[in-house]
Amino acid sequence: MLKRLFPIITLILLLCANSSFAQNDAYHITLNVTDENTHLPITGVTINLFPSDLKGNSDGAGLYKFTFSRQEAKTPVLVKYSAVGYHLHQQKILITKDTSILISLNPIVNKLQEVEIKSKQAATPRTSIATTLTEKQLEKTRGGTLAETLADISGVNMLKSGSTISKPIIHGLHSNRILILNNGIRLEGQQWGAEHAPEIDPFIAQQIHVIKGAESVKYGAEAIGGIVITEPPALPQTAAISGNVNLIGASNGRAVTTAAMLTGGLKAIKGFGWRLQGSAKKSGNIKTADYYLGNTGVRELNFSAAAGYQTGKSNYEAYYSRFSTELGILYSAHIGTIEDINARIEAGRPLESYNFSYNITAPRQKISHQLLKLTGHYDLDNHHKLDITYAFQKNQRKEYDIRRGDREAIPITDLVLSTHTLDLKLDVPLAHGAKRSYGINSMMQVNNNIPGTLANTFIPNFDSYTAGLFIIQHWIKEKYELEAGLRYDYKYFDAAGFRYSQTTAQEQQNENTEQYYGGNNSFNNVTGSAGILWKFNTRWHLASNIGLAWRAPTANELYSNGLHHGAGLFEVGNPAMQNEKGYKWITSLKHSGNLLKFNLDVYLQYISNYIYSRPDRSFKQTISGTYPIFRYTQTNATFAGIDFTGSYQFLPAFSYQLNASLIRAKDIKAKNYLPYIPADRISQAINWNLDLKGSYLQFKHSFIRRQTRFEAESDYAPPPGAYHLFTMTAGTSIKLGQQSMSINMSADNLFNTLYKDYMNRYRYYTHEMGRNLTLRLAYKF
Structure with a gap:
């Protein structure tokens, strides 16, 4: 498809080039408007030329x-x-030739927060291949998980x-290969588990950005x-x-969800919010299309608070959130023999x-995640900008299994992960609109198994320094x-x-069955990235x-080397694992016309020492039941695919x-297909x-096609069959004074289809959710 599009793009560029020579009796002027502090382009500036x-x-x-004609000039x-x-800006120019003029606008102090938001969005620079969900788009999915x-x-x-339980997959990769930033802080929980969903309340977000590179x-x-x-609101x-x-x-599920947000300031303290x-x-x-799924209830309670103070050249903010479910x-998923x-x-x-029941019994999970963030932003001399951010996170995960006697109230896994991070970033403006950023990141983690579970630990206690x-x-x-960068990381x-x-209980009474495990490891790596954005014209990028x-x-x-309770699997690790390294190239063609808009992404990724868990088709029988065995292994792998998003307005209303998306992933050592790769899909x-x-x-x-690329x-x-789903959504907005x-309103799985999805780890025993009708009311004041 790209081979067919490139001649078209080349033709457009040639036409644009030819047109620039068509009027020799006129001067062609380009005004390039940027922010004086961030040096990023400003959209929507009103420009008037007099006389x-x-x-x-x-x-x-x-x-x-x-x-401008030569006469006017x-x-x-x-x-x-x-x-x-x-601030309003004006200048006099004398036009004597074709030229490009760079203009820098000075931000108003009492609008500092809006300027800061733009600088934060450098997290999604224009050279990145990224998608942004706006506030209006998020309103249509409120009540769902992040994934x-x-x-x-x-x-x-x-x-x-x-x-x-669900977690996002980007181009076939998930868990510790997807970095999630919650209000600018990388989320640090027990995200290694396939059944460990991100501890984020989507209601806090005004926008969500997804970077695919x-x-x-x-x-x-x-x-x-x-x-x-x-990204929360300012x-x-x-x-x-x-x-x-x-x-x-x-x-x-007869689900009920409620959320509220309140913002304000203080008249007595200007700049406080x-x-x-x-x-x-x-x-x-x-409920699936024709039966209930036992013990699939959810309870969730979340809270966050933020306060900030701004002066002419500095900005301070404190943020706290607690997620609990x-x-x-x-x-x-928990079976006897x-x-x-x-x-x-x-x-x-x-x-x-x-x-139907709202009751939640074992097996169950109980998770809480707390985040404290302190930030300081300073405008230094010569338009240098310094950001300092400290964050503390505490993640506690308790997993309860079906146990004998009165032990069901005792968690079989009780993990507490504490994380401290300190980040510094200095932005330095350079000549001709360039900008350079220097940064230092540090992290300390302590993971502890809380005693008293009366069970083996699934992962060890550990300290980690990065x-x-x-x-x-x-x-x-x-x-x-253009954007290019280089980074060095060290981890102990x-x-x-x-x-x-x-x-078995009898074998555990034997004094010789105790086993200690663990050790010291250090990892380091140099990484880099480079990106470019070509602006052919306002419609083609x-x-x-x-x-x-x-x-x-x-x-x-x-x-x-034990039972992963939430996943219902017996997992076996490998202490000899090496660093995983990924090399990814992605290119995106974007067209923004009046009627036709589309985005085509093409990517290729090579991952050396790719780590994945592979079912070995045997079972492990333990005191609590019998479970499939999955073993972690490493190989070299390739991922390649295409994403397409487009719209065409064929009538005014x-x-x-x-x-559409498709992905191809292979184990290039064994020349086999990799397991648990999403099937082709189109909507x-x-x-x-x-x-x-x-x-x-x-x-x-x-x-969604059946996944045919499996061993x-x-x-x-085997992977389940292909399936079709239909959804109907309607909405409106009503003005109530100010x-x-x-x-x-939405109806998902409109025709109540009974189906299975290959990317569900419980597809062996169950089907997906049946018809779901949702009503969302949002009142803004």
Whole structure:
């Protein structure tokens, strides 16, 4: 497809080049408007030229182009620039030839927060291959998990463990290969587990960015697959109180979700702003197309608070959040004997019948995650900018299993992970609109198994110390932008664990069964990335990015040798694991026309020492039941794929939308297919925008192919068949004086299809969720 598009692009460029020579009697002027502090382009600047009648706005690249006849150019021209958040700027220019003029606008002090938001969005520089979900888009998915919120982005899928646990997949990679930033802080929990969902409340986000490239230079290790950035709203600069309230109800699971946010300031302290936010959720047993899934309820309670103070040259902010959830683990994933598990896999569904219930019993998980963030931003002399950020995170994960006697109230796993991070970044402006950033990142982690579980530890206690240095430079030109960076990381990992080497109660009484494990490991790596954006014109852009990222093996990949309770698997690690290194190239072609808009991403990634868990088709019988055995191994692997997102407005009120993604992944050592790679998928939708108030109706169809690229006899059951899903969504917005009410209704799995998804780790025993009707109300004041 790219071979067909390149001749078209070349032809367009030639036509544009030819047209520049067509008028020899005129001068061609380009105004390049940038922010004086960040040196990034400013969109939507109003530009007036006097005494002529020319008037316009800068485009997405901060550019405004106009043509002056030689006759008009005999006298100086007065140019005035105005933009929200910037001081009015004017200058006189004498036009004597074709030229490009760079203009820097000075931000207004009392709009400092808005300027800061733009500088923070350098997290998604224009040379990155990134997708942003806006506030309006997020309103249509409120009430879902982070993975469910991102699932409609082309190239992003979900890894699920039953119906209650999900985590995002970017280009076939997940868990410790996806870096998640919560309000600018990398999320540090027990994310190594396939059934350990990210501890983030999506209600805090005003925008969510997904970077698909391997851009670990700025963010550090583990960004092999991509980066997810949740961005909360800016703190207010006035004393006026504002906020929103969300109320959501869903039919499947009889779920009820409520959330609220309140923001304001203090009249007595100019520059002070605050924000309070919270959410709660309760749902019961999920139902497939024709049966309930036992013990699949969820309870969730989240809270966050932020306060900040701004002066003319500095900005300080404190942020605290607490995420807590309790969720049931599907009964059918915990099975007594080998005969039972074979019978369930053959049946493909639970052998028991369940009714609806909100009760959550063992097996279950109980997780809490706390984050404290302190930041300081300083505008130094010569327009240098310094950012200092400290964060503390405490993650506690308790997993409860079905146990004898009164032991079900005792967690079988009780982990506490404490993380301290300190980050420093210095931005230095250079000549001709370039900018250089220097950074230092440091992290200290302590992971402890809390005594009293009366069970083997799944991963050991460990201390981990990480330090990193980076340098990034950004160049902005009229026709292109460049960004390149280099980084060095060092990690020290000290683990110490204890377990019984046998599994039965009688064998555990033997004094010789005690086993100590662990050891010291150190890892280091140099990474780099480079990206370029070609701006052919305002409608056609081409971006390309290449990056080297890495990660050290996690504690479970090194040392696990036991039952992973939440996953319902018996996992075996390998202490000899090496660093995983990924080399990723991704190119994106973007067209933004009046009627036709599309984005085509093509990527290729090579990962050396790729770590994955592989089913060995045997079972392990323990005191609590019988479980499939998965062993961690390493190989060299390749990932290649295409993502496409496009829309076409074929009538004033109607548009057609198409999303598609495919990925090919292989073990190049064994020349086999890799397991658990998403199947090809395509979704299409018809959108009807009823009026200018935001009323809309959407009918969507999704098709997911059967995963045919798998190794026979390598899994406990072959991949499930292809399936079609239909969704209908409608919404409107109602003005209530100065306030507004948004109403959104959706019907997922409209025709109540009974199906299985290959990326669900519980697909051996169960089907996916059936029809789900959701009503969302959002009141803003």
